[in-house]
Amino acid sequence: MNVVTPFEGIGASVKRKEDLRFLSGRGQYTDDINRPGQTYAAILRSPHAHGRITSIDTAAAAAMPGVVAIFTGADMPDLGGIPCGWQIHNKDGTPMAEPMHPVLAVGKVRFVGDAVAAVIAETRAQAKDAAEAIQVEYEVLPAVATLEAALAPGASLVHDDVAGNICYDWHIGDKAVNEAAFIKAAKVVEFDLVNNRLVPNAMEPRAAIGDYDPTTEDYTLYTTSQNPHVIRLLMGAFVLHLPEHKLRVVAPDVGGGFGSKIFHYAEEAIVTWAAGRVKRPVKWTAERTESFITDAHGRDHVTKARLAMDADGKFLALHVRTLANMGAYLSTFATSVPTYLYATLLSGVYATPTVYAEVKAVFTNTVPVDAYRGAGRPEATFLLERLVDVAAAETGMDRVEIRRRNFIPADAFPYQTPVALQYDSGDYQATLDQALEAAGWAGFEARRAEAKARGRLRGIGISTYVEACGIAPSAVVGSLGARAGLYEVGTIRVHPTGSVTVLTGTHSHGQGHETTFAQLVTDRLGVPLAQVDVVHGDTAKIPFGMGTYGSRSLAVGGSAMVKAMDKIVAKARRIAAHLMEASVEDVEFDRGTFRVAGTDKTRSWAEIALTAYVPHNYPIEELEPGLDETAFYDPKNFTYPGGCHICEVEIEPETGITTVVNFTAVDDVGRVINPMIVEGQVQGGVAQGIGQALLESCVYDSEGQLVSASFMDYQMPRANDLPMVSVATHTTLCTHNPLGVKGCGEVGAIGSPPAVINAVVDALKEYGVRHIEMPATAAKIWGIINASRPAMAAE
């Protein structure tokens, strides 16, 4: 018994356990939950990007039908601000500016969408009706909607006490060494670029329900979160001042996050606090427009870079200066994204001896900006991989050759970069070779010529990248300003009949953890997949956890589970040894069977599990009954996935429309647990990367109104915008976690944008294009073609 057939362990593409629930409409999302006596919250939001609130009159609104209560910032004097989880220090050692982010606006509003008042009513419609009846007078102030506007001399101040709108002015690397290297350079390539702002647009809008039991004084928050324990800590300790044991946070099924559901949002605090005030449950569900103007946006960098090379095209030094938009307030991890998740990756896959990066984070009157799929690493990759292409063009080198010449060699690991990280493993030549082969790189010119005969401009682009996942260890990130640990927690609960419940502090919002994590258990303990369930998303069930972001769940959470399984197996072997009257050292365990080495004496998994809970014949003096173990795992290092993406596009010159005709991804994500799930994760990431590169345009006008605040104007990638993405993996194992895994959630979004833009620039090469900013829309491309048409005609 317990023989696992068909194979369901590590490496098997088993179908996702969660999909029957999701695909048949039986998921339980936050908005599906209804509590007895529930009320509804509507949030009145600022229509102005910047203004002083001169008065709020809620009297008429309060008298409207169904209104239970109306709250404004003035009703919450004792609440803390929404906290920022990472303190960055300026070049001069002083801490960053960290202005108060009130739950409901006090005194000033700072972006269109800033929460001004909360109406609690019997129905959603009544809450909205009353919100419209609140009279707010604003003294409208000039808004700074862009980095440029915020940094202009005499610019309006988003926070009156933050001079120059600068949150921090930070740097990393050795400036003197860097400057010296530039002096020796044979060639310096200078390059400016923008990393465009994105709206995350998870399919499920954010929602939150606050519930309060006046008899026990217990609070429960149901919320669309990627990390319920983190929300409990941030909201309980910093905002509402509720002790952890009185606050339960449940993140049930969550329909996509992409980072935007990591952060603690004001609405979570509002419904929880309000539930305590009105002594009834309070539900809030974002409408799509609200999502556009309140979910933390992503990216938004403006960068100037200089690359020094020697006469052979070897990189000598890189100097990067980046302006990063923080939006109006500091969202939970906003400050870490353009620093420790961006600048530390600026060595990329290259053995550049010195990198010096300076980052200024800037407040603007826009939606807060924070981590979005890839968080910092797509920005670093886009910069490097465009810069390398520009360097190749300007030195006449081949795009592949310049990369090969500068790669960190496969035998150089562990490799210490000049920007703090130490890569443990990788093989960039191998992923490059495999991708070139799969994409048919060598045969491209024939395809270009064939396209030209059809009147199309065809181009090919490459990107070779490394990224960093599973941010850790706690001690290191703590020394860099993180206000949380970055370990993970796993519990393996073996039941008396041998089936297993896994409790994990990570959270699944589409990634398939219920399957992948169960496969780890199946592989190690030999318990069939159907007998393993994974539980996540409830602080009342799971001991603790840091949640899911930065592709950490398997590398960190999976490793915690492995450690817990080690404890389980160790204990189970002692029970087996007792039953078989052997010494523990002689008991072997292999996928469900305990055997005395070299004999045919065996005990099954189920027998041991039962004995643990029915300890009639049991070494009770030395061993506690039960088979239930928890482990906390704090990694020694980040993990470093990497690889090569190749994109091929065709442009129709008459309209400027770009079609992605081929996309090849070869990623090194470490050991692959479920190839099908990895493929899906990479495809999804590439879809978002193509979205960023070609389609998604987040536009503010000079008054700070979000012009692209609906799907009528913001172009999410659709199925017909995307090619079939060819996904393959090439594995080098992570050397420091027990599974050898690296992470696959973000590689698609990190590697792909520069591959796409490099392809577009290549397609347009006869027009002398050096760079095109993302998104490379049809209108933009036609503009380039049209502008150079007279010149070409004149030739």
Add this chain to the structure above:
Amino acid sequence: MYDFEYHKPGSLADAVKLLSADPDARPISGGQTLLPALKHRLNKPTSVVDLSGIAELRGIKREGNKLVIGALAKHVEVATSPEVKAAIPALAQMAGTIGDTQVRNRGTIGGSVANNDPAADYPSAVLGLNATIVTDKRRIAADDFFQGMFTTALEPGELLVAIEFPIPEKAGYAKMRNPASRYVMAGAFVAKTGGAVRVAINGAGPGVFRQADMEKALTANWSPDAVAGVTQPADGLNGDIHGSAEYRAHLVTVMAKRAIAAAG
């Protein structure tokens, strides 16, 4: 959505009575434009008069050298109707590209033409084919019907009943979609009917309009090349985050060429 009263009259006369009794009542057909507006609280009608039960507004039929399409004909019905496909294939093809499957299963030709969204498809076919709009009160020539962005000759309470399309010798339609909304960024409907050429441009301007220079060029020479050299002035065209007026002007010529090629 604000509260409103809901009526579902069984006859055109009853619908007209309800609408003329209350200036803040609104007719609804497929609801694919009105419902989103209501949900966004952009519209606050006192009552909504559902036209879907009125038999007089239904049907697609050929009458001599005309095709008569009832206001309630859904996009999917126009796209798949054997009569339309036989008489004006370009119109069926256009209907099949409006929005997505859900929209085509609900949205109606009457609703679309009465709404006159500058980025909508049908208005260019109505204008390009020199159709006649039949209302509960009168008949209106297409040239008089469209009066700029979301504005038509319909009077308050007046209902679009049917559209009569003369059957052309040749007709073709081409459009570039707005990348985000998938409505029309620039489109051209070209037709030759009884020897007369019309070119109607949608998407590019604040309302559907006829392109006289192209009509002249095509009258002389019905071929894509004839319009390739005709420049649409950018003046007065739409410019927004999706593309400048110059880009749209350029697309007008490209789409006109393609429409003629499609018409054959």
